[in-house]
Amino acid sequence: MHGVRRMKAHLSRRYLFSASHRLHSETMSEEENQATYGKCNNPYGHGHNYVVEVTVSGPVDENTGMVCNLTDLDGFIEREVLSRFDHENLNTLQEFAQEVPTTENLCIQIYEIVHRGFRKAHLERVRLEETMMNSFEYAGGEASH
Amino acid sequence: MVYLTRKAEFSASHYYHNPDFSPEENHRVFGKCNNPNGHGHNYTLEVTVKGEVDPRSGFVVDLKQLKEVMHREVLDAMDHRFLNKEVPEFLNRIPTTENIAIAVWQRLVTKLERAQLHRVRVYETPDLFVDFYGEA
Ligand SMILES: [Zn+2]
Numbered sequence: 001m002h003g004v005r006r007m008k009a010h011l012s013r014r015y016l017f018s019a020s021h022r023l024h025s026e027t028m029s030e031e032e033n034q035a036t037y038g039k040c041n042n043p044y045g046h047g048h049n050y051v052v053e054v055t056v057s058g059p060v061d062e063n064t065g066m067v068c069n070l071t072d073l074d075g076f077i078e079r080e081v082l083s084r085f086d087h088e089n090l091n092t093l094q095e096f097a098q099e100v101p102t103t104e105n106l107c108i109q110i111y112e113i114v115h116r117g118f119r120k121a122h123l124e125r126v127r128l129e130e131t132m133m134n135s136f137e138y139a140g141g142e143a144s145h
Numbered sequence: 146m147v148y149l150t151r152k153a154e155f156s157a158s159h160y161y162h163n164p165d166f167s168p169e170e171n172h173r174v175f176g177k178c179n180n181p182n183g184h185g186h187n188y189t190l191e192v193t194v195k196g197e198v199d200p201r202s203g204f205v206v207d208l209k210q211l212k213e214v215m216h217r218e219v220l221d222a223m224d225h226r227f228l229n230k231e232v233p234e235f236l237n238r239i240p241t242t243e244n245i246a247i248a249v250w251q252r253l254v255t256k257l258e259r260a261q262l263h264r265v266r267v268y269e270t271p272d273l274f275v276d277f278y279g280e281a
Contacts, residue, residue: 009243010276055276060247063163064174065239070273071176 010124011067012055015077017086020047021101024091045089050103051129052081052110056121068121076118081110103130104138111138147205148263150193153215155224158185159240162229183227189268190219190249194260206260218252242269246277254279 022045023037033041040046054077058067084093090101099105107128115123125139160183161175171179178184192215196205222232228240234248246267254262268274 007247007277008281009246010278011243012274012276014272060241060243063165065161065241065244067243067275069174 021090053127055124158183159228191266193264196260
């Protein structure tokens with residue numbers, strides 16, 4: 001194709017999954033758990049429709065016009081994120097054996113999975129919506145940008 | 146510094162094809178989007194400008210002017226068009242969401258009067274969007 005300068009863009013994609021969780025910490029007393037987590041401490045758990053928004057960046061490839069091929073990103077997220085968490089009880093997963101499955105922790109877990117495994121573009125951030133009212137963002141340990 | 150975002154919508158058709166690729170390669174890379182008859186989207190455009198608030202007007206930018214520039218430079222050219230055939234940038238560049246965001250940026254960046262262009266965001270669908278912050 002003809003000479004377009006390589007320019008960096010950010011590509012964001014949103015995915016939906018549903019899972020249940022119970023917020024309960026082994027390090028707290030019953031009263032403290034109740035006071036900290038309220039309704040979310042219900043021993044039977046409860047569920048959400050989560051929306052995960054993954055933002056990757058990189059130079060726009062002159063041959064394809066793309067930061068990365070969506071088929072690669074969708075395939076990776078399906079395999080490594082959605083199939084792991086969709087229609088699961090998060091408390092039963094090995095990922096949450098040691099920590100409370102808050103949406104903060106889930107957001108960090110998803111960031112780490114994509115950061116470690118996805119090689120086709122640079123991960124900028126993961127945004128996780130728990131409900132239409134609550135969302136969380138993680139962009140890695142040190143500040144990017 | 147204050148940021149102001151203005152939205153607009155346009156509908157257009159496009160297809161993805163690189164003449165340097167073989168038919169098989171075009172199909173493998175672009176999948177369904179390679180159909181030469183094109184397909185369409187309702188795009189949502191978000192233009193964010195930044196600047197200091199003018200003490201007299203209380204504005205970062207004259208919204209009327211921003212709206213007018215977006216209409217003249219972008220919507221008049223792209224709304225209800227076949228991007229590959231009717232928009233000069235895409236006669237030999239693939240009209241991906243990435244390249245649309247870059248083209249919108251380039252069309253607007255020199256035309257804004259007071260405020261500075263900060264970000265162009267283009268939604269192809271509610272689940273897919275691209276941000277462009279200018280040439281790094
Ligand atoms: Zn399309």
